[in-house]
Amino acid sequence: xxxxxxxxxxxxxxxxxxxxxxxxxxxxxxxxxxxxxxxxxxxxxxxxxxxxxxxxxxxxxxxxxxxxxxxxxxxxxxxxxxxxxxxxxxxxxxxxxxxxxxxxxxxxxxxxxxxxxxxxxxxxxxxxxxxxxxxxxxxxxxxxxxxxxxxxxxxxxxxxxxxxxxxxxxxxxxxxxxxxxxxxxxxxxxxxxxxxxxxxxxxxxxxxxxxxxxxxxxxxxxxxxxxxxxxxxxxxxxxxxxxxxxxxxxxxxxxxxxxxxxxxxxxxxxxxxxxxxxxxxxxxxxxxxxxxxxxxxxxxxxxxxxxxxxxxxxxxxxxxxxxxxxxxxxxxxxxxxxxxxxxxxxxxxxxxxxxxxxxxxxxxxxxxxxxxxxxxxxxxxxxxxxxxxxxxxxxxxxxxxxxxxxxxxxxxxxxxxxxxxxxxxxxxxxxxxxxxxxxxxxxxxxxxxxxxxxxxxxxxxxxxxxxxxxxxxxxxxxxxxxxxxxxxxxxxxxxxxxxxxxxxxxxxxxxxxxxxxxxxxxxxxxxxxxxxxxxxxxxxxxxxxxxxxxxxxxxxxxxxxxxxxxxxxxxxxxxxxxxxxxxxxxxxxxxxxxxxxxxxxxxxxxxxxxxxxxxxxxxxxxxxxxxxxxxxxxxxxxxxxxxxxxxxxxxxxxxxxxxxxxxxxxxxxxxxxxxxxxxxxxxxxxxxxxxxxxxxxxxxxxxxxxxxxxxxxxxxxxxxxxxxxxxxxxxxxxxxxxxxxxxxxxxxxxxxxxxxxxxxxxxxxxxxxxxxxxxxxxxxxxxxxxxxxxxxxxxxxxxxxxxxxxxxxxxxxxxxxxxxxxxxxxxxxxxxxxxxxxxxxxxxxxxxxxxxxxxxxxxxxxx
RNA sequence: GGACACUUAGUUCAGCGGGAGAACGCUUCCUUCACACGGAAGAGGUCGUAGGUUCGAUCCCUACAGUGUCCACCA
Numbered sequence: 001x002x003x004x005x006x007x008x009x010x011x012x013x014x015x016x017x018x019x020x021x022x023x024x025x026x027x028x029x030x031x032x033x034x035x036x037x038x039x040x041x042x043x044x045x046x047x048x049x050x051x052x053x054x055x056x057x058x059x060x061x062x063x064x065x066x067x068x069x070x071x072x073x074x075x076x077x078x079x080x081x082x083x084x085x086x087x088x089x090x091x092x093x094x095x096x097x098x099x100x101x102x103x104x105x106x107x108x109x110x111x112x113x114x115x116x117x118x119x120x121x122x123x124x125x126x127x128x129x130x131x132x133x134x135x136x137x138x139x140x141x142x143x144x145x146x147x148x149x150x151x152x153x154x155x156x157x158x159x160x161x162x163x164x165x166x167x168x169x170x171x172x173x174x175x176x177x178x179x180x181x182x183x184x185x186x187x188x189x190x191x192x193x194x195x196x197x198x199x200x201x202x203x204x205x206x207x208x209x210x211x212x213x214x215x216x217x218x219x220x221x222x223x224x225x226x227x228x229x230x231x232x233x234x235x236x237x238x239x240x241x242x243x244x245x246x247x248x249x250x251x252x253x254x255x256x257x258x259x260x261x262x263x264x265x266x267x268x269x270x271x272x273x274x275x276x277x278x279x280x281x282x283x284x285x286x287x288x289x290x291x292x293x294x295x296x297x298x299x300x301x302x303x304x305x306x307x308x309x310x311x312x313x314x315x316x317x318x319x320x321x322x323x324x325x326x327x328x329x330x331x332x333x334x335x336x337x338x339x340x341x342x343x344x345x346x347x348x349x350x351x352x353x354x355x356x357x358x359x360x361x362x363x364x365x366x367x368x369x370x371x372x373x374x375x376x377x378x379x380x381x382x383x384x385x386x387x388x389x390x391x392x393x394x395x396x397x398x399x400x401x402x403x404x405x406x407x408x409x410x411x412x413x414x415x416x417x418x419x420x421x422x423x424x425x426x427x428x429x430x431x432x433x434x435x436x437x438x439x440x441x442x443x444x445x446x447x448x449x450x451x452x453x454x455x456x457x458x459x460x461x462x463x464x465x466x467x468x469x470x471x472x473x474x475x476x477x478x479x480x481x482x483x484x485x486x487x488x489x490x491x492x493x494x495x496x497x498x499x500x501x502x503x504x505x506x507x508x509x510x511x512x513x514x515x516x517x518x519x520x521x522x523x524x525x526x527x528x529x530x531x532x533x534x535x536x537x538x539x540x541x542x543x544x545x546x547x548x549x550x551x552x553x554x555x556x557x558x559x560x561x562x563x564x565x566x567x568x569x570x571x572x573x574x575x576x577x578x579x580x581x582x583x584x585x586x587x588x589x590x591x592x593x594x595x596x597x598x599x600x601x602x603x604x605x606x607x608x609x610x611x612x613x614x615x616x617x618x619x620x621x622x623x624x625x626x627x628x629x630x631x632x633x634x635x636x637x638x639x640x641x642x643x644x645x646x647x648x649x650x651x652x653x654x655x656x657x658x659x660x661x662x663x664x665x666x667x668x669x670x671x672x673x674x675x676x677x678x679x680x681x682x683x684x685x686x687x688x689x690x691x692x693x694x695x696x697x698x699x700x701x702x703x704x705x706x707x708x709x710x711x712x713x714x715x716x717x718x719x720x721x722x723x724x725x726x727x728x729x730x731x732x733x734x735x736x737x738x739x740x741x742x743x744x745x746x747x748x749x750x751x752x753x754x755x756x757x758x759x760x761x762x763x764x765x766x767x768x769x770x771x772x773x774x775x776x777x778x779x780x781x782x783x784x785x786x787x788x789x790x791x792x793x794x795x796x797x798x799x800x801x802x803x804x805x806x807x808x809x810x811x812x813x814x815x816x817x818x819x820x821x822x823x824x825x826x827x828x829x830x831x832x833x834x835x836x837x838x839x840x841x842x843x844x845x846x847x848x849x850x851x852x853x854x855x856x857x858x859x860x861x862x863x
Numbered sequence: 864g865g866a867c868a869c870u871u872a873g874u875u876c877a878g879c880g881g882g883a884g885a886a887c888g889c890u891u892c893c894u895u896c897a898c899a900c901g902g903a904a905g906a907g908g909u910c911g912u913a914g915g916u917u918c919g920a921u922c923c924c925u926a927c928a929g930u931g932u933c934c935a936c937c938a
């Protein structure tokens with residue numbers, strides 16, 4: 001027997017372990033069609049947040065739904081080593097525990113990092129468990145494990161041999177806090193307040209000077225020339241002459257190049273090839289020096305004279321003062337301009353010339369773009385995100401993949417200690433004593449991009465790879481399309497010749513109640529575990545997946561979690577009731593259409609319609625729409641209507657009536673449980689196991705299938721008329737300040753196939769006497785109350801005037817409807833251009849309203 | 864500078880080429896034997912503004928305004 005109140009803690013306890021230990025999560029039933037998905041591997045940097053909860057719940061719903069449809073589902077778990085992020089966290093922890101992190105060796109650090117990883121992996125496992133994820137733990141992977149490292153090396157070597165990986169000196173984004181290079185997508189551009197500084201660059205052997213503007217005066221130590229546009233009348237005459245760098249007194253040539261915009265600044269641009277990507281190109285073009293002026297921590301280096309050792313921003317200020325003192329300062333303009341910050345450390349990124357490893361993007365991007373035009377393209381859901389992907393691909397620049405870190409896949413390149421030769425190879429050279437391995441590791445995303453295939457054992461042709469790759473769906477947030485989705489696509493095409501997943505379902509971000517992004521600095525993050533603790537995982541899951549449109553952001557609003565919980569309680573109690581009325585020894589039977597009362601038939605119609613609509617929307621991954629259909633069925637049709645009205649039939653003297661009702665109640669309840677199950681597996685399992693007949697677990701059940709043969713829509717209209725009538729009676733009581741349970745004498749004039757249950761129902765819940773007297777009612781004398789819509793007459797009540805008012809109001813309503821329909825139908829354009837079905841519909845409406853009007857007028861006249 | 868979203872009830876959000884919906888909140892009533900985490904009834908919206916397409920626009924198109932996000936090397 002179920003508890004009176006739904007208690008998520010009790011319901012959820014132990015279920016996950018039972019499922020897991022029975023092997024329900026383990027894939028491999030070859031008799032079924034495979035359906036696979038990989039989890040986006042969470043970083044081992046900390047606990048999972050609400051965004052993860054949302055992401056994985058969507059995945060789990062899809063998996064449970066597909067499994068219930070008879071697929072051999074495989075949902076592969078795993079985690080990401082998250083290079084920079086994890087290294088930073090581990091370093092911080094070591095630092096706080098008093099360890100001198102500047103003295104630690106690579107090996108010592110890695111040992112600590114693995115300990116860290118184990119600790120956080122355990123936390124993440126706990127959270128997956130609490131969320132109820134159907135993960136196949138027999139296939140769990142970690143991006144740094146041996147097999148994946150093999151795949152990484154394989155890919156690196158293969159790309160290198162094809163010329164798609166190269167080592168080169170280029171301008172990269174330097175994070176001076178982490179002291180590593182970053183890729184472009186790891187740089188966040190923020191609008192910062194800054195200044196445009198204007199300085200005089202005196203022309204050598206002249207009294208004149210060029211005014212040059214810069215936002216980063218400290219880079220002046222790396223200036224090699226001043227550039228003007230060759231068309232610029234102001235400066236033409238100076239080209240070929242020299243100016244003096246006011247920072248250090250160096251003489252710099254004035255050169256001409258079209259790159260310079262005449263309109264911008266003063267039209268004269270300083271050129272710092274080692275610290276600006278555009279200046280670098282000019283430096284290449286004119287074979288200029290490319291002096292680097294920063295140390296790795298972005299302090300000034302030995303090329304900066306007395307400023308050596310100063311922080312770059314301190315130097316900026318000091319230099320400004322010195323230039324002012326020398327009389328070469330012109331002005332400062334405050335500006336707001338985009339400044340690059342490191343995604344992880346938030347430090348201002350310094351563009352810096354550096355020797356790094358790069359992936360050549362154009363060939364890979366072209367391949368991905370071409371595939372997207374074919375039939376094996378990745379289908380984005382919602383579709384618009386394909387555009388995001390394509391646009392990024394179209395302008396993707398070479399990808400800097402080397403990182404000056406320890407935590408990651410070490411680049412499989414070896415330098416000969418004697419000759420300097422570079423060897424890129426899967427394995428270390430035999431004469432390793434003569435070689436030194438590249439100390440850099442790879443960008444985290446280099447291994448994550450292989451995730452959809454490396455996890456199945458690639459490059460080996462394993463049975464799993466054959467069976468589960470390409471995966472069916474990938475679910476992730478739109479914020480990592482650039483980081484991850486696009487890279488998986490081009491790399492999978494390059495390495496396997498196949499797309500990594502057939503569909504890519506994109507969701508938004510969880511925001512706080514005020515619509516702000518959840519962040520550590522704001523302290524507005526919500527811990528999913530705390531929510532589960534209070535409302536249960538089911539309520540959280542239901543809230544997360546039913547409160548937004550696909551691809552749209554969502555706000556976390558606690559009241560809505562509460563509302564979800566209330567809904568589950570509603571289902572719980574309706575189940576409790578149904579189970580309580582099913583007799584001892586109840587045996588479920590297939591519902592026999594011929595035996596159904598109109599009311600039974602109506603609820604079955606609605607049930608089937610609900611199954612159809614829910615399934616339709618599940619297929620589109622529109623969980624909000626799907627759940628709404630079920631919600632409406634549960635509340636309006638099942639609980640408010642059928643459950644109440646069926647009480648009459650359950651008390652019937654006719655055992656057949658009783659039995660059929662029991663079967664219908666059971667059928668509805670079971671399907672509700674099965675339909676809600678992917679969303680809220682714990683409560684669904686609990687209720688399922690309380691059904692009089694059930695399998696070992698709901699996880700072995702089949703998803704309901706729409707059965708059109710059991711539907712008979714012909715009863716709908718009269719049932720809806722009954723509902724209308726009931727509503728009228730309730731309104732009557734409220735308006736007349738009668739108690740809800742007040743008994744009334746009632747006579748009816750229903751032009752419907754009245755069935756016994758209905759009259760009994762009315763007697764029991766609404767009226768003291770009900771007489772069915774047909775058309776003669778219209779000639780009844782005495783005081784009447786009329787609710788014309790439902791053809792209801794209530795006798796022995798004062799208020800003829802009131803009745804007349806009501807009738808008149810109804811008459812007005814019908815007249816307005818008739819006029820509306822007539823207006824449309826008398827429009828020749830509507831008749832000729834609107835679809836025929838639409839026109840017919842209007843004609844039917846018109847006829848119906850005309851009939852209603854006639855009947856109302858008749859009643860009115862007889863009063 | 865590009866791109867993409869969003870603007871609908873007090874609030875958070877669905878929806879849709881043919882009579883505006885939900886949740887929460889609010890008002891009134893009800894502890895009747897599934898559920899007060901409940902039930903019944905109700906109030907509340909010229910669907911951002913202006914044009915256009917259409918027989919018909921909240922929905923499609925254009926412009927504008929506001930909000931948000933992403934991309935972008937202008938010194």
